[in-house]
Amino acid sequence: MNGAVEHIATDQPPDDARARDPDYGWQPGNQVQLLENGEAYFPKVFEALRQARQEILLETFILFEDKVGHELHRILIEAAQRGVKVVVSLDGFGCGELSPGFLGELSQAGVTVQMFDPAPKTLGFRTNWFRRLHRKIVVVDAEVGFIGGINFSADHLADFGPEAKQDYAVQVIGPAVADLHHFALAQSGRPVRTRRGWRRRQQPSWAADDGEGLVRLIYRDNLQHRSDIEEAYLHALRHARQRVVIANAYFFPGYRLLRELRNAARRGVQVQLIMQGQPDVLLAKLAARMLYDYLLKEGVVIHEYCQRPLHGKVALVDEAWSTVGSSNLDPLSLSLNLEANVLIRDREFNQHLFERLEDLSRNHCKTMPENRTPRGWLWRVTVGFVVFHVLRHFPAWTGWLPAHKPRLKPFVHAGSQDHEPSPHS
Numbered sequence: 001m002n003g004a005v006e007h008i009a010t011d012q013p014p015d016d017a018r019a020r021d022p023d024y025g026w027q028p029g030n031q032v033q034l035l036e037n038g039e040a041y042f043p044k045v046f047e048a049l050r051q052a053r054q055e056i057l058l059e060t061f062i063l064f065e066d067k068v069g070h071e072l073h074r075i076l077i078e079a080a081q082r083g084v085k086v087v088v089s090l091d092g093f094g095c096g097e098l099s100p101g102f103l104g105e106l107s108q109a110g111v112t113v114q115m116f117d118p119a120p121k122t123l124g125f126r127t128n129w130f131r132r133l134h135r136k137i138v139v140v141d142a143e144v145g146f147i148g149g150i151n152f153s154a155d156h157l158a159d160f161g162p163e164a165k166q167d168y169a170v171q172v173i174g175p176a177v178a179d180l181h182h183f184a185l186a187q188s189g190r191p192v193r194t195r196r197g198w199r200r201r202q203q204p205s206w207a208a209d210d211g212e213g214l215v216r217l218i219y220r221d222n223l224q225h226r227s228d229i230e231e232a233y234l235h236a237l238r239h240a241r242q243r244v245v246i247a248n249a250y251f252f253p254g255y256r257l258l259r260e261l262r263n264a265a266r267r268g269v270q271v272q273l274i275m276q277g278q279p280d281v282l283l284a285k286l287a288a289r290m291l292y293d294y295l296l297k298e299g300v301v302i303h304e305y306c307q308r309p310l311h312g313k314v315a316l317v318d319e320a321w322s323t324v325g326s327s328n329l330d331p332l333s334l335s336l337n338l339e340a341n342v343l344i345r346d347r348e349f350n351q352h353l354f355e356r357l358e359d360l361s362r363n364h365c366k367t368m369p370e371n372r373t374p375r376g377w378l379w380r381v382t383v384g385f386v387v388f389h390v391l392r393h394f395p396a397w398t399g400w401l402p403a404h405k406p407r408l409k410p411f412v413h414a415g416s417q418d419h420e421p422s423p424h425s
Contacts, residue, residue, distance in 0.1 A: 022235040030174030030213040032342075032349050034324070035148065036356060038156035041169050042068060048140045049075045056086045057139045057184040061132065061326070062094040062151035065102055072152050073102065080110040087111075087188045089408065091133040092118030094151070103411045113411040114188065116338075131222060134337040135326050136169065137184050145172045145180035147217075147342055148324050149249075149313045156311075163280065165311035166360070168247075170324045170342060176215035183217060183340070189408050214345035220327065221338055229327045229341055230334050234260055236317040240269045245357050246315040247274035247305075250281070250328040251288040257329065258291065265299040274361055277304030280311075284330070296370045303365035313341070316353050320345045324353075 035041040049056060049072075056079055063069050080086045088106065090098070092115045106113050116133035138146040148169020150156050158164050172180065220229045230253075237244060237260035244264055251273065265271045273295070275288050292302055313329075316322040325341025327333040344350070361367075 022232065025179075025218075026214045026216045026343075026345070027174070027176040027179060028212075028214050030172055030176045030215045030346075032213065032215060032344050032346060033171045034349065034352055034356065035146075035150075035169045035171060037158070037165075037167055038068065038150060038154075039158065041146070041148070041150045041156070042071075044171055045138055045146055046071065046075055048138070048144050048146075049079060052079050052084045052140045054084060054141050055139075056084055056141075057137070057181070057188055058087070059089045059133065059135050059137045059184060059187065060095070060152050061091045061134045061136060062153050063090055063098060064151075064153040064155075065098060066154040068152050068154045068157070069102075073106065076106060076111050077109040080106075085112075087114070089114045089116060089133065089188050091116050092409075093129065093132050094134075107411050112188075114408040115411060116409075117407050118409055130332075130336050132332075132337045134333065135187075135219075135340040137180065137340060139177065139181045139184045142181040143173070143177060145177040146170070147172070147180065147326075147340060149311055149326050162278075162308055165280070165309050166305065166307070167311040168314045168324055170344070172215060172342065174213065174215070176217065176342070179217045183219065212346055212348075216343040217340065218325075218343060219338070219340040220334070222336070226335070229325075229339060230254065230257060232323065232341070232343055233257055233315070233329070236315075236321050236323075237261060237264050240264045240271075240317045242269065242318045243354075244269055244271045244315070244317050245274070245354060246272070246329070247310065247312045247357055247360070248315070248329045249276055249309075249311045249313065250284045250330040250333070251275055252284075252291070252331060253329040254334060258294065261295060261300055262298045265295075271295075271300045272357075272361065273300060273302045274310065274312075274357060274365060275302060275304050276310045277306035277366060278309055280309040287330075292368055296368060302368040303361045304368065305360060305365050307364040314353060314357070316350050316357070318350075320347050320350050322346070322350045322353050 033044075035044055056076065058076075063072070076086050076088065088111055090113070095115070096118060103113055117131070136146075136148055136150060146169055148167070150167045150169045154160050155163060156165050156167055218228050218232050219225055220227070234256060237257070244261070261271055261273075276285050296302060313327055313333075314322070314324050322344045323341050324344070325339065327337075327339035327341050333339050
């Protein structure tokens with residue numbers, strides 16, 4: 001590795017209040033397709049990569065050297081060899097186990113490979129836990145974009161076995177791809193010319209419920225956009241009138257979001273949460289269950305998905321609004337990691353997502369009863385007090401953790417004198 005690039009973005013979107021305005025930045029006229037699990041996602045992405053003519057921008061939290069990773073590896077090398085500019089940005093924690101040979105072959109073929117905040121293990125343990133590059137974005141020729149929660153690893157395929165993940169992403173074609181492209185290009189450290197009207201299109205307010213193909217990119221960083229994704233959820237919940245369905249793998253949100261879920265249920269909105277029943281991280285399930293009593297007693301319906309680990313980060317409100325992306329509703333995603341979601345206002349997409357989540361909840365989940373955990377009054381009050389006040393103050397407390405400036409370290413292949421092995425994480 002050579003020296004760090006001390007910036008990621010040379011031309012960021014506006015950092016004023018407009019970027020957090022819920023009615024600002026919507027792009028109309030898009031085609032958005034839900035891609036469920038690796039069986040739908042990988043073929044679409046790989047076909048787009050094979051058809052690339054000019055440019056591939058790819059960001060991912062995890063890339064493994066398995067059958068999915070090796071196929072991606074071959075496709076990227078072939079693209080670079082035919083003259084396509086290929087930029088791959090990987091997280092130093094999630095991709096820290098990639099071998100120097102795997103990365104070196106990409107680099108030798110002309111692929112620009114960058115690691116976000118790599119760090120070696122200390123006494124055999126990973127130390128770079130916080131403020132990760134958690135986004136999953138692919139943009140091809142500025143014409144087609146993919147965004148969601150699916151990493152490039154075989155554990156997103158059903159044939160992986162009982163630990164295969166249930167997850168979601170979307171393919172976007174249309175004007176919103178320009179925003180995805182501009183954002184990914186800036187985040188990769190590439191020179192970006194200012195494009196007038198990065199988010200200039202302002203659409204009708206939430207009251208205009210005839211959403212068709214409206215898409216808005218939102219993201220979280222550790223600078224001016226620390227709460228944009230959370231604010232989008234809060235705004236949608238406050239305006240919910242009929243239904244709310246959230247499927248989220250790691251659910252331990254802030255107090256404000258819990259309160260809005262409770263308030264929506266109180267005013268008669270059908271609020272359903274789909275959580276992990278068979279988690280890949282046991283702590284995630286235990287943490288989420290600490291919140292169940294607070295929500296169940298207000299009428300929120302909670303399902304635990306038990307077929308395999310849930311990795312999704314999707315939600316819908318009423319009949320038009322949906323979101324798909326990389327952000328969990330937990331402290332890491334809402335207060336530390338670099339995340340990206342798309343908001344979608346499209347009735348057909350919303351209904352399709354609802355039907356898929358309804359199938360999940362009806363056929364593969366168990367529903368939590370309100371009196372699921374009979375406990376003494378004192379214990380319940382004590383736990384509730386501690387949990388909710390931790391949630392209320394957690395975003396401020398994260399400021400005490402080591403603050404990383406965005407750093408991308410280019411990988412240099414073995415032929416270079418400056419080459420070092422890819423750091424483990």
